[in-house]
Structures are given as structure tokens and as C-alpha cells.
Amino acid sequence: MEDYEAILDRVLGILTTGQDPTKNPTSEIKPTVRPVTSSSAIPVGLSNRHVHLSDQAVAKLFGTGHRLTPMKDLSQPGQYACQECVTLCGPKGVIEKVRVLGPTRSETQVEILQGDTFKLGVKGTIRLSGDLTDTAGITLVGPKGSLELEKGVIVAQRHIHMLPQDAERFNVRNGEIVSIKISGIRGGTLDNVAIRVDEKAGLECHIDTEEGNAFGLTPKSTVEIIK
Amino acid sequence: MEDYEAILDRVLGILTTGQDPTKNPTSEIKPTVRPVTSSSAIPVGLSNRHVHLSDQAVAKLFGTGHRLTPMKDLSQPGQYACQECVTLCGPKGVIEKVRVLGPTRSETQVEILQGDTFKLGVKGTIRLSGDLTDTAGITLVGPKGSLELEKGVIVAQRHIHMLPQDAERFNVRNGEIVSIKISGIRGGTLDNVAIRVDEKAGLECHIDTEEGNAFGLTPKSTVEIIK
Numbered sequence: 001m002e003d004y005e006a007i008l009d010r011v012l013g014i015l016t017t018g019q020d021p022t023k024n025p026t027s028e029i030k031p032t033v034r035p036v037t038s039s040s041a042i043p044v045g046l047s048n049r050h051v052h053l054s055d056q057a058v059a060k061l062f063g064t065g066h067r068l069t070p071m072k073d074l075s076q077p078g079q080y081a082c083q084e085c086v087t088l089c090g091p092k093g094v095i096e097k098v099r100v101l102g103p104t105r106s107e108t109q110v111e112i113l114q115g116d117t118f119k120l121g122v123k124g125t126i127r128l129s130g131d132l133t134d135t136a137g138i139t140l141v142g143p144k145g146s147l148e149l150e151k152g153v154i155v156a157q158r159h160i161h162m163l164p165q166d167a168e169r170f171n172v173r174n175g176e177i178v179s180i181k182i183s184g185i186r187g188g189t190l191d192n193v194a195i196r197v198d199e200k201a202g203l204e205c206h207i208d209t210e211e212g213n214a215f216g217l218t219p220k221s222t223v224e225i226i227k
Numbered sequence: 228m229e230d231y232e233a234i235l236d237r238v239l240g241i242l243t244t245g246q247d248p249t250k251n252p253t254s255e256i257k258p259t260v261r262p263v264t265s266s267s268a269i270p271v272g273l274s275n276r277h278v279h280l281s282d283q284a285v286a287k288l289f290g291t292g293h294r295l296t297p298m299k300d301l302s303q304p305g306q307y308a309c310q311e312c313v314t315l316c317g318p319k320g321v322i323e324k325v326r327v328l329g330p331t332r333s334e335t336q337v338e339i340l341q342g343d344t345f346k347l348g349v350k351g352t353i354r355l356s357g358d359l360t361d362t363a364g365i366t367l368v369g370p371k372g373s374l375e376l377e378k379g380v381i382v383a384q385r386h387i388h389m390l391p392q393d394a395e396r397f398n399v400r401n402g403e404i405v406s407i408k409i410s411g412i413r414g415g416t417l418d419n420v421a422i423r424v425d426e427k428a429g430l431e432c433h434i435d436t437e438e439g440n441a442f443g444l445t446p447k448s449t450v451e452i453i454k
Contacts, residue, residue, distance in 0.1 A: 113440065114441070185419055188417040189416045190415040192412055192414065209342060210342075210441045211441040213340065213342045214437045214440075214441035215441070216353070
């Protein structure tokens with residue numbers, strides 16, 4: 001194993017999934033056996049404000065037939081940041097250059113920070129992604145048009161993505177609400193963190209940049225579940 | 228007591244100091260007797276980025292002989308926001324319209340948010356006000372000149388101002404480090420909160436806007452000490 005990239009992949013695989021990616025899990029790890037690692041550290045993913053667009057919204061804002069241009073893969077498989085940005089316009093102010101994330105979704109969703117709600121003059125309901133009932137609307141502006149949304153503005157509820165084997169290891173189930181502990185000079189705990197278990201989801205705790213800054217976190221930080 | 232302002236003063240006095248301001252404390256409350264209220268709620272004061280200037284810094288940035296113009300009293304007695312603003316200039320970016328707080332101090336101090344440290348490219352050491360040893364420098368720009376500081380940039384360590392009778396009531400002492408509990412949908416706890424006891428200090432927990440937003444706080448929010 002002279003290939004450093006392969007070694008790195010192996011180490012990262014063990015750290016993030018608790019399994020050695022160079023071993024065949026069906027032969028090496030039986031369903032009843034826990035993953036080899038016992039680390040309780042969960043990597044942090046820090047989210048800034050962003051939007052998810054429907055196909056119709058892409059057509060309205062960027063022109064009929066426009067396809068989003070992937071720029072950078074995100075940690076969750078299949079998700080990517082796009083070259084495209086939009087402007088958010090509320091009754092009290094605007095925020096320019098807000099990143100579009102792909103791929104498109106069935107409903108357009110605008111995820112902002114708590115501080116943005118004051119600047120825009122728009123209510124930001126604390127919600128998990130996709131739960132848009134009774135959320136505020138906002139106007140999006142792109143290079144080819146604008147779009148007045150009746151709903152879709154949320155401040156993301158903090159959550160932890162994990163694979164089923166992580167859920168077993170941490171003794172939690174999909175939808176469960178836990179607290180997380182953060183160490184350091186700005187340490188503390190955050191309550192009301194939702195567990196999201198998915199076959200394709202890498203282990204990562206998603207919080208926004210205001211939450212991250214309040215706790216002095218960096219992209220290398222980790223958190224721990226407390227129940 | 229038909230005067231509503233007097234009634235409001237009395238209610239606020241009781242809420243913030245635990246004492247009725249219309250009563251004479253020397254005759255009504257003996258030193259060994261606790262204040263009448265048993266509420267554990269501590270009002271929150273949310274601080275945005277700001278600067279404290281020395282007399283020399285005021286002269287350099289706003290011109291010789293310039294005196295700061297008070298605009299709005301702050302909750303801590305004798306402190307006020309000024310009409311004057313400055314621009315913060317770091318190696319990676321600038322932040323305009325940063326409020327000056329008065330009165331002037333012996334040393335110039337720049338209090339920024341964790342998020343500002345990335346934008347400016349300046350390190351923000353977590354410190355209590357006045358503790359500026361080994362902190363980063365920055366350049367301040369005003370209408371009449373600029374000033375390159377060798378040190379003075381901090382991200383404020385969260386702290387609770389209180390009167391000696393509050394300290395007795397909460398069973399804490401000056402300089403003690405406690406945690407605070409915050410309720411609500413974004414609730415949790417913040418560790419490493421310093422107690423600052425002063426004869427003139429109104430009861431208030433000072434945290435910055437990123438910490439406040441992370442916990443969904445408003446100027447009407449309260450926190451609770453946990454030890």
C-alpha cells in the first residue's frame with residue numbers, strides 16, 4: 001500500500017463509517033457485529049445561507065433550458081454547490097450572491113441564518129429540510145428573472161446525518177432528538193439536534209455558520225452526542 | 228402612583244436588581260437578608276462588533292480636539308453608543324460602519340465576531356474586555372486619519388455583569404466561571420461564562436450576536452446560571 005491516496009481513503013473510511021473500506025463488509029463484518037471503531041467524535045459540516053431550486057425556479061431565474069453547473073461536491077453523496085447564485089430580497093433588505101445547491105428538488109427552499117432574518121425582514125422558521133408548511137415567502141432574483149415564493153424560507157434545524165451502522169453504534173434511531181456536546185474555550189451543548197439516518201448519508205453533524213462561530217468551530221471540529 | 232414611568236421604573240428596578248427602587252434599601256433590607264426576588268432569570272445583552280477608543284485614537288481618527296458624540300445610553304451605567312463609526316481593515320477584507328462606544332478608555336480595543344475574523348483575516352482571541360496581551364493588531368480608518376494598532380482585537384468572552392447582591396443571590400463570586408442554560412427550540416448551554424461583579428453593574432449576560440442567533444435569542448430573552 002504505497003499509494004498515499006489509497007491509505008488516506010482507508011483512514012478516512014474507517015474514521016467516517018467505522019468500517020475499513022479495503023475489507024469486504026459482507027464477509028468481514030457480520031450484521032450483529034458493531035463497526036470496529038468506538039470513537040464518539042462526529043465531524044461537523046458548517047452551512048452558510050443557500051438555496052435549493054425546483055426545475056421551474058431554475059428556468060425562471062436563469063432562463064428556459066438552463067442547467068445548473070456543478071462547481072464543488074458536498075459531503076453528502078450526490079449533492080453539490082453550483083456556480084449559480086441568486087439574490088434574496090425581503091421587505092427590509094437584500095442579500096446578494098447566495099449559493100445555489102444542486103441537484104434541483106421538487107420544491108424551492110431557502111435556508112438562511114437567524115441574523116439574515118433581521119436584515120431581510122423575513123421570518124425564518126426553524127425546520128428540517130423539506131418541511132416547508134407555514135414557512136415565510138421571499139423573492140429570489142436571478143440573471144434572467146425573479147420569482148416570488150409564497151413559502152420556503154427556513155433556518156435549518158441542526159441535525160446529524162448518519163448511516164444505519166452509525167445509528168446502531170450511537171444507539172439512536174431516525175428522527176430521534178438528541179443534544180450534542182462541543183469542547184473548547186467556547187464549548188457547551190446544543191439541544192434539539194435531529195438524527196437523520198440514511199443508507200447513503202455520510203456521518204456529519206450539520207449546523208450553520210452562526211452556530212459554528214458561537215462555539216468557535218472550524219471544518220475540522222467534531223462534536224459528541226449526549227442523550 | 229399615577230405616573231406610569233415611575234411604575235415602569237419600579238417594576239424594572241425589581242426585575243433587574245431584585246430590589247424595589249422606591250424603598251430605601253438601608254432601612255428595608257439588612258445586609259444578611261437576601262433580595263426579595265428569587266427569579267433565576269438573567270436578562271441578555273446582545274453585542275454586535277464595536278470599538279472602544281483611547282483619547283489619542285479619537286484625535287487620530289476624528290481630528291485633534293474631537294469629542295465623541297453620545298447617541299444612545301447602554302445598559303451598563305455610564306456607557307453609551309456614539310454617533311461615530313470607523314472602518315476595520317485587515318489583510319483579507321474590511322468591515323465598514325463599526326460603532327464606537329464611549330466613554331474613551333486608556334487602551335483602544337476592537338471587539339469583533341468570530342465570523343469577522345475570517346472576513347478580515349485577523350485572529351480574534353477570546354478574551355474579557357481589557358485583557359489585550361498577545362492579541363492581534365488591525366488598522367482602523369476614520370474620517371480624519373487611520374491608525375495601525377499593534378494589538379487590541381478580541382472576540383469577547385461571554386460574561387455576566389451583576390451587583391454584589393446578585394452575586395450573593397446566585398451564590399457566585401467575581402471572576403468565577405459558570406455555564407448558562409438557554410431554553411427554546413434552539414436551546415442548550417454555553418460554558419466558560421465569566422462572572423463580573425461590580426457595585427455599578429446592572430444584571431445582564433453579555434453575549435455576541437452570533438451566540439445570540441445560534442440560540443435564537445432576542446433582546447427580551449433571559450438565561451439561567453448552572454454550576
